[in-house]
Amino acid sequence: MDLKSFDLTGKVALVTGASYGIGFAIAKGLAACGATICFNDINDELMQKGLANYKEAGIEAHGYVCDVTDEPSVQAMVKKIEEEVGVINILVNNAGIIKRIPMIEMEAADFRKVIDVDLNAPFICAKAVIPSMIKNGGGKIINICSMMSEFGRETVSAYAAAKGGLKMLTKNIASEYGQYNIQCNGIGPGYIATPQTAPLRETQPDGSRHPFDQFIMAKTPANRWGEPEDLAGPAVFLSSAASDFVNGLILYVDGGIAAYFGKQPS
Ligand code: NAP
Ligand code: GCO
Numbered sequence: 001m002d003l004k005s006f007d008l009t010g011k012v013a014l015v016t017g018a019s020y021g022i023g024f025a026i027a028k029g030l031a032a033c034g035a036t037i038c039f040n041d042i043n044d045e046l047m048q049k050g051l052a053n054y055k056e057a058g059i060e061a062h063g064y065v066c067d068v069t070d071e072p073s074v075q076a077m078v079k080k081i082e083e084e085v086g087v088i089n090i091l092v093n094n095a096g097i098i099k100r101i102p103m104i105e106m107e108a109a110d111f112r113k114v115i116d117v118d119l120n121a122p123f124i125c126a127k128a129v130i131p132s133m134i135k136n137g138g139g140k141i142i143n144i145c146s147m148m149s150e151f152g153r154e155t156v157s158a159y160a161a162a163k164g165g166l167k168m169l170t171k172n173i174a175s176e177y178g179q180y181n182i183q184c185n186g187i188g189p190g191y192i193a194t195p196q197t198a199p200l201r202e203t204q205p206d207g208s209r210h211p212f213d214q215f216i217m218a219k220t221p222a223n224r225w226g227e228p229e230d231l232a233g234p235a236v237f238l239s240s241a242a243s244d245f246v247n248g249l250i251l252y253v254d255g256g257i258a259a260y261f262g263k264q265p266s
Helices: 021-032 044-056 071-084 108-136 157-180 195-200 211-219 228-239
Strands: 012-015 036-041 062-065 090-093 139-144 182-189 250-253
Touching: 012 021, 012 071, 021 036, 021 044, 021 090, 021 228, 036 044, 044 062, 062 071, 071 108, 090 108, 090 228, 108 139, 108 157, 108 182, 139 157, 139 228, 157 182, 182 228, 195 211, 228 250
Parallel strands: 012 036, 012 090, 036 062, 090 139, 139 182, 182 250
Antiparallel strands: none
């Protein structure tokens, strides 16, 4: 075994919703190890912004306009990538949304929207790439899960339901398609500083840290929020031959949150 096991040269990766944030950092990590990057965003303006971000990082990425909840559009994107770039070897289901609303105040339509983007879309995208992966002799699928794949908390019922479901979709893809040399694993990020969590980190009018920010600091043995780049190494591992016998795992990248019983009273 040598470092070549982590080499992704010649591999085509599709990272969904990766114009910025966690997806972008994961894509940068995969590109640094040799992969060709494809990503999508929901409209041309956002996709062009993403392309500019990759260019600035020195990466010649391929950008596509596609809403991951729209199955015909996902099928068309995957076909286009196969024609223009090559068969997808690595799929990272990263695109996601959250709606923080107390459950009894939440409209069913909002609940459905979150389930659609965070759970149905990974199914749609995985379904679109698996047939070619089978023909190609294998592939890697990484689903971006969450602390909420394991835990609940106030206001995130739809998100927790979706991410808990995504954990089980991960295990089921591994179970159903492992025989074709397809490895499907999850990454469960802890609390990461991205636009998605920006409202939880806003500085208060008196200059103090947001109460949720203080709560997360107390919950995290690493004593910091994660950075999107913290996800890159685990994503490279799960995309590479180094993890060929790892299947159905959810790798929590959380600075120790899931291991920690909580701060003792001072
Ligand atoms: P983010 O900053 O909000 O970025 C999410 C990305 O998903 C955006 O690029 C967004 O596109 C894209 N997206 C949303 N709906 C889409 C759709 N229907 N079709 C295509 N793209 C769509 O979020 P993030 O924090 O980087 O999170 C990335 C993933 O990690 C998500 O699945 C999230 O649930 C998960 N996660 C985040 C954290 C955290 O602490 N930040 C922790 C655990 C898990 P636009 O450019 O249009 O906005
Ligand atoms: C929240 C957060 C989380 C994180 C992440 C944790 O409101 O609790 O947004 O859900 O984004 O998914 O792993």
